[in-house]
Amino acid sequence: MDFELILRITPFMAEAAWMTVQLFAVTLILGLIVASVLTWAGFSRSALLRGFARVYISIMRGTPLLVQLFVLYFGGPQLGLSLDAFTAGCICFGLNIGAYISVGMRGAILAVSPGQTEAARALGFGRAQTMRFFILPQAAPLILRSVGVNAVILLKSTALVSAIGVVELTAAGQRFANATYQPFEALGVAAVFYLALTYLVTGGVALLERRFGVEEGKPS
Amino acid sequence: MTTQTQPMVLLKGIRKHFGSHEVLKGIDLTVERGKIVSIIGPSGSGKSTLLRSINMLEPPNAGEIWLNGELVNQPLTGRAYETHINAVRQKMGKVFQQFNLFPHLTALQNLTIGPIKLKGVSPAEAKVQAMELLAKVGLADKADAYPARLSGGQKQRVAIARALAMRPQVMLFDEATSALDPELVDEVNLVMKQLAAEQMTMLIVTHEMNFAAEVSDWVLFMEDGLVVEQGPPEQVLKNPVMARTQSFLRKHLAS
Numbered sequence: 150m151d152f153e154l155i156l157r158i159t160p161f162m163a164e165a166a167w168m169t170v171q172l173f174a175v176t177l178i179l180g181l182i183v184a185s186v187l188t189w190a191g192f193s194r195s196a197l198l199r200g201f202a203r204v205y206i207s208i209m210r211g212t213p214l215l216v217q218l219f220v221l222y223f224g225g226p227q228l229g230l231s232l233d234a235f236t237a238g239c240i241c242f243g244l245n246i247g248a249y250i251s252v253g254m255r256g257a258i259l260a261v262s263p264g265q266t267e268a269a270r271a272l273g274f275g276r277a278q279t280m281r282f283f284i285l286p287q288a289a290p291l292i293l294r295s296v297g298v299n300a301v302i303l304l305k306s307t308a309l310v311s312a313i314g315v316v317e318l319t320a321a322g323q324r325f326a327n328a329t330y331q332p333f334e335a336l337g338v339a340a341v342f343y344l345a346l347t348y349l350v351t352g353g354v355a356l357l358e359r360r361f362g363v364e365e366g367k368p369s
Numbered sequence: 370m371t372t373q374t375q376p377m378v379l380l381k382g383i384r385k386h387f388g389s390h391e392v393l394k395g396i397d398l399t400v401e402r403g404k405i406v407s408i409i410g411p412s413g414s415g416k417s418t419l420l421r422s423i424n425m426l427e428p429p430n431a432g433e434i435w436l437n438g439e440l441v442n443q444p445l446t447g448r449a450y451e452t453h454i455n456a457v458r459q460k461m462g463k464v465f466q467q468f469n470l471f472p473h474l475t476a477l478q479n480l481t482i483g484p485i486k487l488k489g490v491s492p493a494e495a496k497v498q499a500m501e502l503l504a505k506v507g508l509a510d511k512a513d514a515y516p517a518r519l520s521g522g523q524k525q526r527v528a529i530a531r532a533l534a535m536r537p538q539v540m541l542f543d544e545a546t547s548a549l550d551p552e553l554v555d556e557v558n559l560v561m562k563q564l565a566a567e568q569m570t571m572l573i574v575t576h577e578m579n580f581a582a583e584v585s586d587w588v589l590f591m592e593d594g595l596v597v598e599q600g601p602p603e604q605v606l607k608n609p610v611m612a613r614t615q616s617f618l619r620k621h622l623a624s
């Protein structure tokens with residue numbers, strides 16, 4: 150193992166890791182917005198909105214992420230939608246991870262006992278108020294867990310944007326591998342960075358879970 | 370109609386079906402202000418569905434529900450319906466077999482959230498009123514406890530207090546003591562008797578014939594979506610006329 154090479158490329162890889170982090174952060178925020186909208190649509194009284202959410206989720210979950218990325222990035226210009234690679238990556242991954250997160254949100258909401266809705270409605274709370282004051286607070290721990298799991302998957306999926314020319318961790322690793330003919334060291338450094346970032350994300354989620362997830366009162 | 374003479378709850382020809390299964394086949398019922406009506410009957414006879422339709426958790430397919438002179442099931446849609454129904458529900462307290470306390474809120478918060486969010490009562494005022502109610506059900510010392518820390522009997526007493534916190538005109542009880550260990554039944558019954566003594570109008574679905582006999586002004590025996598027999602408790606529970614009531618009571622008192 151060539152430690153000198155590792156030391157030499159690490160600063161450049163750190164820069165590439167920053168790109169990965171940016172991609173991850175923007176995508177996660179976008180994904181959370183998409184997930185919230187999808188979840189809301191999924192519980193809507195309008196059959197049209199519910200249908201939209203269902204079809205959208207099945208498309209996102211039923212096709213490879215890489216194909217979705219190619220369709221948006223290479224196919225977009227055909228429809229007059231020319232995006233730079235970073236933007237295309239953020240939008241594509243956000244739309245995709247949002248579908249996955251919304252599935253977790255929906256499950257978390259459905260896991261709250263129907264008796265809770267019944268009690269809230271019987272008191273005179275409306276649908277939206279019932280969701281806000283009673284259902285979401287109880288679903289929050291499960292929602293957080295699902296966001297955490299999907300965030301880790303997302304972090305690793307960002308590697309796919311290397312295929313459209315964004316120089317993030319994977320692309321940088323590949324470039325050094327090609328330039329030095331020492332792929333083990335170059336991509337190994339990338340892998341270590343991914344591992345460290347994954348620990349940061351899971352650690353952050355665990356922190357949030359401790360802060361919000363653990364409730365004093367659990368369903369009786 | 371004047372407020373003096375109109376009943377607190379008036380049901381006319383309530384019908385409800387789930388798909389092709391007709392669960393309520395035309396129920397008429399009058400509950401005068403301050404009276405206590407108990408509904409008994411075998412499991413599956415439609416007692417819960419009837420209570421659920423009174424506050425529109427299960428809107429009936431036909432018939433009229435009147436609360437103190439106001440038509441509950443008005444033919445409204447959309448936002449107008451929601452607004453109307455939420456306002457009407459605030460006037461009816463509901464107590465569930467499974468308590469359904471909000472586990473993420475303390476006992477006190479379970480009582481205050483309704484008045485604060487729905488009636489615009491100030492948090493300070495809501496707290497004072499809630500503490501009075503908790504004291505009334507004997508749980509002032511549990512104000513800051515979460516439901517998970519309470520026994521079944523204590524949970525149900527908090528649940529009753531939560532319903533009372535909205536200052537309802539009528540209370541609906543759906544087998545309030547059925548999920549309780551036998552030794553915890555009395556403490557809940559005691560609270561209900563106390564309410565009865567205060568002239569609260571109550572509709573009580575129960576399996577406890579002795580309790581029904583003790584507190585009720587009127588008893589309905591339901592079977593298969595119909596009222597088979599009704600009358601004062603001395604009649605329905607002690608000297609029923611209908612054969613089906615007799616056989617139900619025989620089974621029930623034997624077990």
Ligand SMILES: Nc1ncnc2c1ncn2[C@@H]1O[C@H](COP(=O)(O)OP(=O)(O)O)[C@@H](O)[C@H]1O
Binds near residue numbers: 392412413415418
């Ligand atoms: N939401 C529902 N969907 C379909 N059937 C229902 C529903 N709620 C109640 N039922 C049926 O209606 C009948 C009466 O139920 P219920 O009112 O709970 O009876 P009771 O409270 O007297 O035991 C039962 O046969 C039950 O299966």
Ligand SMILES: [Mg+2]
Binds near residue numbers: 416417418544
């Ligand atoms: Mg029942």
